[in-house]
Amino acid sequence: MNWSSCPFCTLQVLSIELEMHANSHFEDEDEDLAMDEDIAFDYKSVRHLPLPKVSPMHPVSDFLTSDENICSLVSAQARDANFNRGFMALLKNCLELECEKSTSTTTSITILSGYVDHFQSLEFEDVGWGCGWRNIQMLASHLLVQRQEAKEVLFGGVGFVPDIPSLQRWLEIAWGKGFDVAGSNDFDQKIYGKQAWIGTTECAALFRSFGIRAHIVDFCFSTPQDVGKPPKVVGPIDRYLNRPDTCGDPGSSTNAKCFPVLVNGHQLLANWVWSYFSDNSRCIKSGCSQVVVAEKAPLYFQHDGHSRTIVGIQLKSLLNGMQQFTFLVLDPVHKTQVLESCLRKKVGWQRFIKRGVHTLKKTEYQLCYVDPGIATGAEMEKLKTLDSTRFEF
Structure with missing residues (x-):
């Protein structure tokens, strides 16, 4: 009989049982992910939300057009109070404690976004279809706090994250300005009041209409005729995707661009995400250097x-x-109050937020990311046409 060492606990197990044993380390995580997906598929019918009242017109920022609909929306949009401030600080504290308690069998480095509010889907409002809007809200919460140039242009400069009906109106305005014409046709140019699923293209179109440089990346399995062809590589961070870097001390700046040798499958997605977060010269160490x-x-x-x-x-x-990637994920399906409680108690938060590469079981994934700065003029016109960088494996 052949025996192998588990890559996670180093226990010797029969080789034929190695995969089953290794997956057992993540059973709770897989069950939680399956539950999230079941909830997402439960609601597919299109119903209508109550329409908010529109207040009289008021002047708006010069960056907006003088269209009456935009003027009305800026003054009428409602703040979404369904979020938690200081969420990332709580997560950072938990990760620091995790570092302090870690054994000598592993070393790690974790890279975080500086500020993000968690927005949950609400029962009888958007459970089952609103996850896309909630993720837009999370991304917007970061931009409004950490990027002054974005705060000045987003949502008429109101400085807060609007509710879903208001975001639906902003998306319709983006379509009216010519952003993602093909995508808008899928919804007949109307989405306000509908319980319709959206994705990365709607997210990118909405942010681009304010001059935010939002981009889309596709990851998918190759078709038979594509086998053997190298993946399409475009963009400033792609130089990190096809070569390994030399790893330094986990807390050093040289380690910021350290990741495993590129392999096929979902590891490519993990490498890309690592490259995205680590490709930044302005990183701030927390109380724990890792x-x-x-x-x-x-x-x-x-x-x-x-x-x-x-x-x-x-x-x-x-x-x-061996090297192991773990995504840190905020899911709209989870209740903000539950997440906050786990993070404050520093107990049980991992099963809600940590997601290993082994949980990536789909054949296609998309990411939408935002580059710094605000587009104007000719660049703004180019942003109206959506495209994506595509990686096949």
Whole structure:
């Protein structure tokens, strides 16, 4: 009989049982992910939300057009109070404590977005269909706090995250301005009041209409005719995807671009996410040198049936030479109060927020990320046409 060492606990098990044993380390995590997806598929009918009242027109910022609908929306949009402030600070404290308690069998480095509010889906309002809007709210909460240039232009400069009906109106205005014409046709140019699923393209179109540089990345399995072809590589961070870097001390700046050798499958997605968060010269170490806060916006993370927000990534280097990625994810399905309680008590938070690469079981994934700065003029016109960087494996 052949025996193998578990990459997570180093226990010797029969080789034929190694996969089953390794997966047992994540049973709670898989069950939680399956529950989230079941909830997402439960609601597919299109019903209508109550329409908010529109107040009289008021002047708006010069960056907006003088269209009457925009003027009315700026003054009428409602703040969404369904969120938690200080969420990322609580998560950072838990990760620091985790570092302090870690054994000598592993070393790790974790990179986080600096600020993100968690927005949950609400029963009788958007459970089952509103995850996309909630992820837009999470991304917007980061931009409004950490990027002054974005705060000045988003949602008429009101400085807060609007509710879903208001966001639906902003998306219709983006379509009216010519952003993502093909996508708008899928909804007949109307989405206000509908319980309709949205994805990365709607997220990108909405933010681009304010000049925010939102981009889409696709990850999918290759078709038979594509086998053997190299993946399409475009963009400033892609130089990190096809070569390994030399790893330094987990807390050093040189380690910020350290990740495993590229392999096929979902590891490519994990490598990309690591490269995104680590490709930043302005990182701030927390109380623990292995927890780093980066000036990076969170990622809108989409797959068939559900979407979530990636707020960070953790890389563990095991003594046996293996390296393990774990996404740090905020899911609209989870209750904000429950998450906050777990984080404050520093108990049980991992099963809600940590997601290993092994949980990536879909054949296609999409990410939407935001680059710094505000587009104007000719660049703004180019943003009206949505495209994506595509990686096949």
